[in-house]
Amino acid sequence: MSDQNNSQALQILQTIFGYPSFRGQQAEIVGHVAGGGDALVLMPTGGGKSLCYQIPAMLREGVGVVVSPLIALMQDQVDALAEVGVRAAFLNSTQTYEESSQIERRVRSGDLDLVYVAPERLLTPRCLDLLEASKIALFAIDEAHCVSQWGHDFRPEYIKLSILHERFPNVPRIALTATADHQTREEIALRLQLQDGAKFVSSFDRPNIRYQIVEKANGRKQLLDFIQAEHLGDAGIVYCLSRKKVEETAEFLTQQGISALPYHAGMEYAKRSKNQGRFLREEGIVMVATIAFGMGIDKPDVRFVAHLDLPKSIEGYYQETGRAGRDGGPANAWMAYGLQDVVQQRRMIDESEAGETFKRVQSVKLDAMLGLCETLTCRRERLLDYFGEKSTRCGNCDTCMSPPVSFDATVVVQKLLSTIYRVDQRFGAMHVLDVLRGIDSDKVKQWHHDALSTFGIGSDRSEQEWRAILRQSIALGLVSVDHEAYSALKLTDAAKPVLRGALQVQLREYQKPIKQKRTSSKPKGYVESDLSSIEQVIFDKLRWWRVETARKHNVPAYVIFHDATMREIAKARPGSLADLRGVSGVGEKKLETYGAEIVELIGGVL
Structure with missing residues (x-):
């Protein structure tokens, strides 16, 4: 991206979104996509993914098309953009024919910066014809992990989004997700035909x-x-x-x-x-x-x-x-x-x-x-x-x-495995643990399992301890559960070397659950804003003002301002609009809309 575009991107970030500077790889991604490049972006939740397509859409000629599976949230996303002065709309099944037609006219005329569309809607002939008749700035495919057939959130319609590359080869595409291992990343790139696109992988760490x-x-x-x-x-x-x-x-x-x-x-x-x-x-x-x-x-x-x-x-x-x-x-x-x-x-x-x-x-x-x-x-x-x-x-x-205590569990696991074997691998967890612990239940007597050599060899441990040992043995693949045979416990091939004593087993020592006590400790990695008593008063008043303002505008409170922004306002104690300008999260539109109210509210406290 040219220096001029770089400068324009930063200006949009500061004046519209109210942030002083880009974070992490944001600037590089914005520059790449604004310059016409394809990209696959992995960025943790809260890392600022949306700016990576919103700003390029505003820099490029035409409308940015955001493919999102979240019909229920499109209204909130559009409302949040309207609050900062971005021209955004959505097309989905909740709208009347007249409402959809009006949005389609705005797309054709280039009167929008962004339009949100569900993948099912995008793939209809009507929508594809609309896009071909319009100037498209970019395609942003949000929640791109939905394309993965092996993933946790597969959506079949996402696979068909390869049509974007085929029908709009000169329009840049940016696929974004917060969650994808290496295999899923490769699958996203393959299915969306983004193999030649730049890949931006941020740290997955969320230290807070x-x-x-x-x-x-x-x-x-x-x-x-x-x-x-x-x-x-x-x-x-x-x-x-x-x-x-x-x-x-x-x-x-x-x-x-x-x-x-x-x-x-x-x-x-x-x-x-x-x-x-x-x-x-x-x-x-x-x-x-x-x-x-x-x-x-x-x-x-x-x-x-x-x-x-x-x-x-x-x-x-x-x-x-x-x-x-x-x-x-x-x-x-x-x-x-x-x-x-x-x-x-x-x-x-x-x-x-x-x-x-x-x-x-x-x-x-x-x-x-x-x-x-x-x-x-x-x-x-x-x-x-x-x-x-x-x-x-x-x-x-x-x-x-609170580091867990590990112990050499080879002998106790051998006891468990032996008992499962002695009951012919035909009984579930409760019965096996009863035999281990020497419990004379009716079922144990009925099957004469009180006569087994393993009866009572685990009486020194509680039922909860044995359940933890069994759980870890199943997790380690030493024991399986046969769901077709009334959840009978069975030994796997991996159990054999343990039974022979050829393989040692380390397990977590069982810890009795402890009732938590009220605590005010904060996780490490997060430094809370130190507000003075007067700044805390301002912050609390701002929160009440935000609740009322959000109710009037019929939007979530965080669409007005995030807590982090209100903390910064409380610390800045602005006495004028000029003082409020430049606070992180306060762009020009929000300054114009709410600035006077905020300055007046703070003036009443100071």
Whole structure:
């Protein structure tokens, strides 16, 4: 890109979006795409991906077309751009024929900087004809990981987006995602015909997020303790595997005084949409959801993401936890994980109607996820390593802050494996553990398993300890669960060298769940703005002003200003519009729209 374009890009960033300078690779990406180049961009959630296509679209002649799977959020995205003075619109199924026709006329006449379109809409003959009759600045393919057939969020219509390269060969394309391992990156490039495009891969590290995985005992109660101890009144997301569990968990939290709402694909659209709107627009709402919720959610002040069930892959886990702390403030990624999670995920893969190749890929991804849960080392190191990024101990995850105790578990695992063998590999976990612990249950007596040589050889450990040992043995691939035979435990080939004593096994020592106490500690890697008492008063008043202003404009509060911007305003204590200009996040349109009100509000405090 020429020096003139460079200068124009920086001017747009400062005057329209209100940011003093580009971050990381943003300037390089903007320059490359504005100059007509194709690009694949991997940037973590909250890293500023949208600016990488918004600014080039404004620099280039014509309309920038943003392909997004998120019909429910297009209105908010367009509203946020309107707030800073960018001419944006969307085309989707929620509009009337007249509304769509009006937007189409604006696209043809070049009266828009950006138009958001769902992939299904884009691929219709009507839309393709519209684009061919218009001047297109660029195509931005957001959430590009949806093209991956092996990924956690596959959308079949994304594969057909290769048509953009075929029908518009001279229009630059930029594909963006926050989550893709090396294999997924290659697949995105191949399917979207971006093999010759520049690849920009930012660090996957989110230092402000604290990762914590706890031994599941009573998941719902543990979740409640976690929220009450660390996140009372905060916005958060709780992920559950089933729709039923979503409903039950939301009801449970509500009964405990937490403002919680359910969200899943089985709900009526109007109810689902209303709950999403409340989460985005109100303070301190906890959304309990299946993975149907979250993609494209720009809410910056989500302070925690919790999982009550094990995600299927590290990509899914990273994407979901990445929705916390987009503003750079302290955030928690918390998960309760137990034996049933391992069994359930293995069963889902085994019982899937997918082909063997797909099942193998899913098994490998699940093994990596289990490895993250069971790791004895830094979780962040393990997480980043999955994406091909090297790091050192972070000091801001549970295994760094309270290192787990490992032990030579060869003998105890041999006891477990021997017992599974002695009961003919025909019984489930509960029965095997009863035999191990010497429990005279009716079933044990019925099968005369109290006469086995392994009966009671594990009586020195509690049921919870044995469940943890079994879970880790399944995660290590020493034991499998036969779902066609009433969840019977079976030995794998990998168990043989352990039984012979030819292979040692190291496991995590079981740690009894401890009820969390209220804490005000902030994760390392985040430096909170030090507000003086008067600056705190200003900040609090600005928050109340923002709530009222957002309600009048019918937009989420963060569309008006992020918390980070309001902190900067409070610290600057502007006495005039000139003082307010230049505060990070305050562009010319927002200065014009809200500047006088803010200056007057602060003047009333000082």
